[in-house]
Amino acid sequence: MATVAHHIRSYYDPADREQLEKETGQIPIDEEEQWNTAPTFSAARRAPPPSFVPARLQYDEWGSAVSLTHEPKKEATTKNNWFIKKALQSEPSSKPSSPAPSLADLLARDPPPLPTEERFVPPVWLAIGPSNKGFNLLQKGGWNEGEGLGAHAISRDILPDVIDLTQPDSEPEDDFESFHRSSSLARLAPASSATKEPDPHSQKSLLTPIPTILKSDRLGIGLKAKTEGPYKQSKKRVTHNQAALASHIRTSEELRRKRAEVGRGRRGFAKVRKREENERKHMLAYLNE
DSSP states (O other): OOOOOOOOOOOOOGGGHHHHHHHHTOSOOOHHHHHHHSOOHHHHHOOOOOOOOOOOSOSTTSTTOOTTSOOOOOOOOOTTTHHHHHHHHHSOSSOOOOOOOOHHHHHHHSOOOOTTSOOOOOOOOSSOOTTSHHHHHHHHTTOOTTOOOSTTSOOOOOOOOOOOTTSOTTSOHHHHHHHHHHHHHHHHHHHHHHOOOOOTTSOOOOOSOOOOOOOOSSOOSSSSOOEETTTTEEOOSSOOOHHHHHHHHHHHHHHHHHHHHHOSHHHHHHHHHHHHHHHHHHHHHHHHO
């Protein structure tokens, strides 16, 4: 087996050590010297002093600088946007602003009754109002607001206005009024004779809604609560969330406070109506001062 032998001979001279370290990159870099010789950041980034620029606009022209506003570029009319552009051009540039009606405007539009006229009785709508369809159907059938329903309920007949178109225009208006009054009395005579006086012990209709009771527990209604599930959990029949429960408690407290203050039934409504009449009188007296 043949072998190869290598002989390494070094001609190292200690005087050439610094030159060899520079050639091989073994000289350590002095960071402190580099920090001292590097330029400072503040001197390199210092901004020049600002220069004075004279104003071009006068003080009176400061608010009328129309040239500074950039007008939007008009979009070209194409087959895709011509319809919406026509619609936008047809509507008015500025809508007329209607001022909020004041109390004097409301009183001038609907003035209160005079002392010689019949007193104003505000309507009491407990659940539904004239916007309801059933409310309008009941009114067309002869029912008035504040009356009960049923055969025992006393209702006021609404007399429709009768206009005689066969009467010539040459006749005076007094004859027409007397004719209209006599015809209405003739129609009311048999109807009033047919009606009977209501029995004081007869049934009275309910004019106010029955108050509902909100159950806050999880028990059912009855002697024994119904359960469900394998663990016999009580079935909650009256389901309400926390917000509805808080609103119900708040409404009940307000109703209880109002009932203790004004009473209940017709006397309570009469007391509230009288208080509102006094407030309106005081307001009118204050406005007339």
